[in-house]
Amino acid sequence: MSISILKYVFFDLLRSRFIITYGIMLALISLGVAYFSNDEMKTSLTLLNIILFIIPLVCLIFGSIHFYDSGEFIEFLLTQPVSRNTVFRAEYLGLTLALSVAAIAGLIPAIILNGITVSALFLTIISVAMTFIFTGLAFLSSTINTEKVRGIGLSIVLWLFLAIIFDLIIVLLIILFRDYPLENLIIIFTSLNPIDLGRILLLLKTDASAMMGFTGASFKLFFGSTTGIVVSSLAMFLWILIPYFLAIRIFRKKNF
């Protein structure tokens, strides 16, 4: 692992206008939500919905743009005695750490106003996990496509699918098969979408799960159990690892 490349990528991104604006924007949102909602649970839930919308979008699009813009420098680094794995890892970690710092900094105002609670801690963990997952997906779509426009296009499609279309499919399934017991199937489906997984994990840490009815009860039964927590944490972890390893595999064989 080359710390010098990682350090450069991380600090270069941390002082970039985009990352600073992203951190400030999240901080203003969390400050506004915490100030006006006046309730810790409401703040967490509102912030969760905003974060699960913004973080995947920012990580996917900015991740792709960063990968393509760094293309010539990556190519230059690869002419030095350094492995492709090292360069890829440094780029990925540099970007995810910089985006995570901005996301955590953005949540600080809400934490200051509401105090350090279990849901605030979960919100922070989920934000960082989302950053790692969606930056990995951005790098995957960028290594698959040599053309910048196609890579960014694929990132947008991925975001649309996971943030919007996936939920529509689940709603459609529930409506079409309302007479059948779908709870277990929905639990499996939920694990296939990191955004839904993050949402449910936090919801179950708040009292809001009581309002989710029968589906919520079966979610609580599964995700609230030790097995459920282990399975969902493993699913989150796989969502980080799989795109990362697929992307690095393609990157190792890429022609520059």
Added chain:
Amino acid sequence: MIEIVNLHKAFGKTLALNGANLICKEGCVSALMGPNGSGKSTLMKSILGLVIPDSGTITIDDEKISNGFEYRHKIGYMPQAVNYPHNLKVIELFEILKKLRTNDTDEELISEFKINEIYEKKFGQLSGGMKQRVSAAIAFLFKPQILILDEPTASLDPLSAEVMKAKIRKSKEEGCNIIISSHHVSEVDEMADRIAFMLEGKIVIDRMIKEIKNGSGNIRLGKVIAEMLNTN
């Protein structure tokens, strides 16, 4: 010694290398020439490990390069043009490279290429020529055994171009194995010992310049190459 045997590479339906063979020895400047799209860059990038050939082998000092990267300690590379990150300072780039490479450095060339004047500047503040001076200095900085220079004098000012030519001559005398790519016959005539002319992914002429000139009795290298291509 660099030995390239039967190298093939296709990008989709385009055949970039079609059985290229080349041997480059120490203390010799080999010039890769040929029209655009003939495979010069692909061949150079294959040696650097940037392009992964479909078949064929590249060996450096009797070791196949395959998927390795350690061998690049021996190589100094100057690309035709590179877009360094705008916020990166020249000194920061040198620091990163010094951490990646363990070789001794030739600090003299920092002043020879007037890098000390721009050391603290960000790449975003530098002109194209200044960036090329940095690339040139990086290629020679770690006293490499092999130099790969893509159009080495193309974007350099006349003074830096002369420094570059002098460095190439000095490195050659020290036993460095040098490969340059160029479109300028006069430049090749001035710097190189040997020409490898590429067409459609193959090396069609591979001769020492002295031999070419003596054999034809013609001193204009460009004309001789053209005649050889016509007879081929």
